[in-house]
Amino acid sequence: MITDILRKIILRRKDKFLFKSYREGMVDFDSIESNLGLYVHIPFCRSLCQYCPYNKTVYERDKAYEYKQALISELDLYKDRLKNKNITSVYIGGGTPTLLTDELKEVLELIKTEFHFSGDIGIEVHPAEADRKLFDTLQEIGVNLISMGIQTFNDRALKFLGRGYVSRDAEKALALVKEYGFKCVDADIMTNLPGQTMEDIKYDIRKAYSYGIDQLSVYPLIIFPMTKMGRAIRENGLSRFSNLYENKILRTIDDISAESGYKRSSVWTYGKDGGNRYTSVTRESFIGLGAGASSLIDGYFYLNTFNVDGYIKRLGERKLPINLVNRMSDRDKMMFWIFWRCYDGEIDGSRFTKLFKGDMKKEFPLLFTMLKLLGMAKEQGGRFALTEWGRYAYHLVEKQYSVGYLNDLWQASMEQPWIKEIRL
Numbered sequence: 001m002i003t004d005i006l007r008k009i010i011l012r013r014k015d016k017f018l019f020k021s022y023r024e025g026m027v028d029f030d031s032i033e034s035n036l037g038l039y040v041h042i043p044f045c046r047s048l049c050q051y052c053p054y055n056k057t058v059y060e061r062d063k064a065y066e067y068k069q070a071l072i073s074e075l076d077l078y079k080d081r082l083k084n085k086n087i088t089s090v091y092i093g094g095g096t097p098t099l100l101t102d103e104l105k106e107v108l109e110l111i112k113t114e115f116h117f118s119g120d121i122g123i124e125v126h127p128a129e130a131d132r133k134l135f136d137t138l139q140e141i142g143v144n145l146i147s148m149g150i151q152t153f154n155d156r157a158l159k160f161l162g163r164g165y166v167s168r169d170a171e172k173a174l175a176l177v178k179e180y181g182f183k184c185v186d187a188d189i190m191t192n193l194p195g196q197t198m199e200d201i202k203y204d205i206r207k208a209y210s211y212g213i214d215q216l217s218v219y220p221l222i223i224f225p226m227t228k229m230g231r232a233i234r235e236n237g238l239s240r241f242s243n244l245y246e247n248k249i250l251r252t253i254d255d256i257s258a259e260s261g262y263k264r265s266s267v268w269t270y271g272k273d274g275g276n277r278y279t280s281v282t283r284e285s286f287i288g289l290g291a292g293a294s295s296l297i298d299g300y301f302y303l304n305t306f307n308v309d310g311y312i313k314r315l316g317e318r319k320l321p322i323n324l325v326n327r328m329s330d331r332d333k334m335m336f337w338i339f340w341r342c343y344d345g346e347i348d349g350s351r352f353t354k355l356f357k358g359d360m361k362k363e364f365p366l367l368f369t370m371l372k373l374l375g376m377a378k379e380q381g382g383r384f385a386l387t388e389w390g391r392y393a394y395h396l397v398e399k400q401y402s403v404g405y406l407n408d409l410w411q412a413s414m415e416q417p418w419i420k421e422i423r424l
């Protein structure tokens with residue numbers, strides 16, 4: 001209901017978003033922006049975490065090999081379409097992408113030799129996979145940004161989450177990765193886990209900082225209804241902090257970060273002044289490769305099939321594995337951009353004008369008036385910076401977007417390899 005209201009008031013849209021099944025010629029690839037990011041999705045994990053909403057399946061060696069071949073074919077299909085474009089970053093996420101490090105070597109080689117690529121290469125590392133051999137290889141293949149999926153240093157919570165390692169392994173992994181001098185080492189920590197106390201959260205944050213990481217990403221656990229954990233919580237009602245208490249958690253993390261010499265660099269991240277960042281989700285335009293990857297290019301948001309076999313088969317036929325396409329209106333495009341700038345913590349009016357040839361305050365008068373009136377953002381020289389309360393409100397909207405929209409889109413995509421049409 002809240003997503004319906006937001007859609008109607010802010011986007012002035014009566015209808016739901018329509019995703020249609022992809023046909024050749026439906027996406028105008030000529031409209032791709034001159035600079036864009038690449039995202040590569042690796043949907044394999046040793047075991048599946050019960051809270052995780054991302055597209056994933058249990059690792060099988062032969063399947064992984066076929067998947068790599070399919071990724072190479074997909075890149076090949078984009079070669080002409082991206083001929084005159086600059087690729088400014090590559091992010092590899094999952095799943096557990098480091099299960100396919102040897103395969104990724106080939107994929108990255110192709111990106112470097114066949115495309116105009118210059119920029120950072122980031123990857124998500126599962127602590128159980130972290131050892132010298134892995135980091136040597138990552139360094140050798142040109143990866144320079146590392147995101148460590150620590151989640152927590154509490155053994156009981158790690159067991160509950162089904163992460164497959166204990167806190168000592170997570171600590172060893174952080175100590176080891178810091179020896180390598182990567183451009184950025186990020187650690188992901190989740191908060192508001194069932195049964196967690198504020199003291200547990202403070203311990204996790206301080207512990208992560210004690211390893212001299214470049215960036216901390218904190219995520220209050222979102223319970224996606226489609227996940228195993230979503231079902232378990234519906235049935236057994238596990239104890240968690242309230243929405244309101246999540247605000248207290250965020251403020252406490254702000255304080256510990258300040259004590260430790262880190263400043264908030266986006267809604268969920270903290271970094272050292274002038275430090276390098278790991279920011280996979282905030283590109284203005286990107287192409288996603290792999291099963292379940294999404295792409296955002298001028299006027300189009302589209303998703304590949306989530307089904308690994310379907311993905312491999314389609315690429316075997318030398319066809320793009322796109323399943324669903326949402327044609328965005330000008331207003332959708334602007335709002336989508338604003339949504340992700342809020343994630344960055346700041347909306348720059350001059351950038352909006354450059355991209356959309358308009359004035360954002362005139363396009364969305366209600367939104368910007370409310371942001372100011374309710375004290376959610378402060379305006380300074382054409383920029384709107386979210387206040388602490390604004391950040392918390394954004395968190396609530398993002399949560400709603402996740403459970404009320406992404407959950408349904410992803411669940412349907414996991415259930416059917418080729419969806420004909422979906423309205424959300």
Ligand SMILES: C[S@@+](CC[C@H](N)C(=O)[O-])C[C@H]1O[C@@H](n2cnc3c(N)ncnc32)[C@H](O)[C@@H]1O
Pocket residue numbers: 051052053054093094095096124125126148149150151188189190219220221222223224
């Ligand atoms: C794309 S996921 C990385 C997945 C990676 N396989 C891992 O867990 O190590 C990025 C981060 O999102 C966070 N995350 C995953 N599921 C979440 C959920 N249900 N609610 C909040 N944060 C979540 C975790 O901190 C995770 O490290």
